[in-house]
Amino acid sequence: MMKSHYLLVFLCTGYIGWAQAEIYKKVDADGHVTYSSTPTKGSKKLDLGPLTIVPSPARARNNATPPDFLKVDSDTQKNRDNLRHKILEEELSTEQKLIEEARQNLINGKENSEILKDKDGRNYRNDAKYEENIKGLQGQVILHEKNVEALKTELHKLK
Structure with a gap:
């Protein structure tokens, strides 16, 4: 054997x-x-030359905190977390107000397009300028929607 x-x-x-x-x-x-x-x-x-297979060294996984690392007591950390939560809540409230304003601005922009008169006295709308204006207003709505979602995600992580 x-x-x-x-x-x-x-x-x-x-x-x-x-x-x-x-x-x-x-x-x-x-x-x-x-x-x-x-x-x-x-x-x-x-x-x-000859083929040599060299095993890669295993990485040491040391997740321990170094002894000289600064430490924060639990009350201080709790106060910091509460303050962060409060700040995020305030930012969320502000963003929600801004999103409502942006949505209202978009509605107003769609309803109140600028009417121009040509040299013959006929009314017309500058479609290119109108579309550019609407895209900008839609971009503002999207921006604030993304901000609201990001803030909600951060708040959810705190819980």
């Missing part, structure tokens, strides 16, 4: 040697480099 184990190890190490191929390098007239496992005219065999 022991001899078959040595035979298996010997065969495996021999197989690793077979896996190494000869590598040839060729540089053409334009300076392009080509590597190949088959020799071609003008190519040179590279001596890469």
Whole structure:
């Protein structure tokens, strides 16, 4: 039984040697480099030496806090968390007011498009300017909606 184990190890190490191929390098007239496992005219065999497999060192996972790291007592941290929560709530309230204003501005912009008169006295609307104005107002609504969602996410993380 022991001899078959040595035979298996010997065969495996021999197989690793077979896996190494000869590598040839060729540089053409334009300076392009080509590597190949088959020799071609003008190519040179590279001596890469034996294949060695080096295991990568395991990373030490040290999640411990260093002893000289500044520490905050629980009451101070609780006060900081409460203050952060209060600030986020105030920002959320402000953003919700701003989103309502932006939505109202969009409604007003759609209803009150600028009417111009041409030289013959006919009324018309500058569609390009109208579309640009509406896109800007829609952008403001979207911006405030994203801000509200971000603030709600932050508040949810605090709970």
